[in-house]
Amino acid sequence: MTATTPPISSLEETETPPSLAEPGLSARLDVLDRLVALGDGRVDRTLMDDAADLLARAGERLRLSGDHTVVALAGGTGSGKSSLFNAVCGLELSPTGMRRPMTSSAHACVWGLEGAGPLLDWLDIDSRHRYARASALDGEGQVGSLQGLVLLDLPDHDSVRAAHLAEVDKYVKVADLIIWVLDPQKYADFAVHRRYFEQLSGHTGVTLIVLNQVDRLEPEEVTECVKDLRRLLEAEGMDGPTILTTSAKSGAGVEGFREVLADAVAARQARLERLVADIDRLVRRFEDQYGATEPPSTVDDRRTAALVEALADAAGVPAVAESMESAYSLRALDYVGWPVGRLIARLHSDPLRRMRLGELRAELRAAFTTPVNAQQAHVDNALQEVTEGVVSDLPPSWQRSVRDAGRSKADELPEALGDSLRSVVPGFNQIPAWWWVVRAWQYLLIAASALGVIWLFAILGYGVLKLADAPLDIIGDPSVAAYVGLLLVCTLGLGAFTGSAARNMIALSSVRHSERLEERMREGITTSAQTLVIAPVERELAVYKSFREEVGTAISALM
The missing domain is CATH 3.40.50.300 (P-loop containing nucleotide triphosphate hydrolases)
Structure with missing residues (x-):
């Protein structure tokens, strides 16, 4: 036996190169x-x-x-x-x-x-x-x-x-x-x-x-x-x-x-x-x-559509579309309604109508210039529903992960929904071309009616009352009054008919206008839903799929 070997305080510090593992x-x-x-x-x-x-x-x-x-x-x-x-x-x-x-x-x-x-x-x-x-x-x-x-x-x-x-x-x-x-x-x-x-x-x-x-x-x-x-x-x-x-x-x-x-x-x-x-x-x-069932890689169309519908309801898209329809109708009537009727309406002022248009404008301006005040409960329910169908066969920890992914952008949803609405709604100063055409035609009829009235007064003064010599025979001939009166009645009747036809056109076009806006708003909400909800969920499903494949490969190697 040798003498006791003394302790070594620190063996040499030269580090060996990393070994290559098998x-x-x-x-x-x-x-x-x-x-x-x-x-x-x-x-x-x-x-x-x-x-x-x-x-x-x-x-x-x-x-x-x-x-x-x-x-x-x-x-x-x-x-x-x-x-x-x-x-x-x-x-x-x-x-x-x-x-x-x-x-x-x-x-x-x-x-x-x-x-x-x-x-x-x-x-x-x-x-x-x-x-x-x-x-x-x-x-x-x-x-x-x-x-x-x-x-x-x-x-x-x-x-x-x-x-x-x-x-x-x-x-x-x-x-x-x-x-x-x-x-x-x-x-x-x-x-x-x-x-x-x-x-x-x-x-x-x-x-x-x-x-x-x-x-x-x-x-x-x-x-x-x-x-x-x-x-x-x-x-x-x-x-x-x-x-x-x-x-x-x-x-x-x-x-x-x-x-x-x-x-x-x-x-x-x-x-x-x-x-x-x-x-x-x-x-x-x-x-x-490691789940035994092959996980879905995407959110199915039915659940995506249900999410879009829920977000649209939460954002109030149907109500906004209805308000836009009413606002369109009221503003259209202001432009293409028969001026005689509008004059009579002014003489019999309807404060409720004016108030309604004002309230609609204020309400729509607020809706399109601020984030949508989406109902949080509806949004939460929608986010939960979209993930429930795809997580049922996942392990508990991944169920939580996918649900969290679906809610990861929840704070951004109200602003995104507001942007979706603002980007498709026209401004209040936008006027369709046909409104101008109808309005010009109506004022042309008003001008013709005014000319007829003046003509009748001229016949009355020159032809009936003989106040002075008529400058033209057609102005001083009382027999022409019947024809002028018929012309006046026709122009006024044509104007009233134009106003009635315009109201029918307004009713149809306001509905189509509302439907187009609602469709475009839903398209914007669909984009927001895809970006802020569906895409994160599908990315998380892709991560789980890769994780599952890796675990499956590793476990198979141990068998």
Whole structure:
């Protein structure tokens, strides 16, 4: 034996280049990275955090020394793990004893210094508890066979100190190979089986069980303990666990244990196998996020139409169209109504009509110059209805995600609906061309009627009353009065007929005008619905489809 090797405060800090993981690990890391990207903010937060942590840990471990294998010795108080640690190291590096706790911090013994410094820093091993095992006096066979080993002695998992338990959890999570040291009295301890062994399904290749202190048992008792321990482990999901028997006190089995460690170190696969096992176990947790039914990729036309109808109702499109029809009619009558009738209407003023037109104008101006005051309850119901049909077969977390996508632009809807209405409604000063034609024709008839009246008065003055000599015979001839009167009646009748026909045209055109405006308003609302509701929902469905395909591919690879 050599003299005790002093602790090394910090091994060399030269970082080794990243190792290239085997294709299986690379593919798994790529799939997990895509799952995290697709599921972030959508899938269970704890699962996403665990996946992100695993990706970070895998990246860090692969960048560190691939020539070293981190092996953690874990066990309970009195199991003899520190004694086994010292036996493998060949030195009394870790304190031993039966009192609780004995090992208060993780100790590390390293075989092979090159590249180990950054790895130990990443493991956060206190510099006082780092040891190098590389003396030529140890014998080439043993030292060479363990070259590349980083052996950790962890605190007791059943320590009364919570900090020790947290440290065990930390190293059990990051070690390349985990070795559980059990003793014959407490190998069936509920705490270790429930907290750790039940979580080791799929990790059999990177987990080793050591039944220590077999010197206390008879040979047949050792066999029975190993058999019972194997039964417990297999019942907890560990398929074909490797179980070794040792006695750190007598040295029995220690050399075989060293050989197992030497084989693991020489293979240099434990690091990759541990990461593969961790990823495979994590991927299985995604099964709850994988729906068995192929999801829809679009919102069907029926639901889209129902959404547009609901938004149109919430924005008051039918009421606006009706108001526009009334406003069109009132304004048209002001332009193309028979002037004689309008004159009579002014003599018999109708304040309700004027008030109605004024109110309509004020109401429409307000509607088209401010955001639509859509009824929020109707909008919420519409947004819920459009997603209900497409989320029924999705996992709960994705149902929430799709619903949230449908509501993601809800705050922008009122302004968008207002824009949809404002963009299609004509201004109040816009007058159709036919109104001008009818109005010109009516004033022409008024002029003709006025000329007839003047003619009749001229005949009365020159032809009947003989007030003066008529400048023209046609003005002074009383016999012409009948024809002039007939002309006057015809022009007035034609004007009244024109006014009546114009009112009929107004009734028809106001309806068509209202229908065109309503159709265009609905087209604008359809565009807003597609942009602010349907498109986000369909994008989310596309994300879920990609996520589902990735999960399906990953799970199929595990079968």
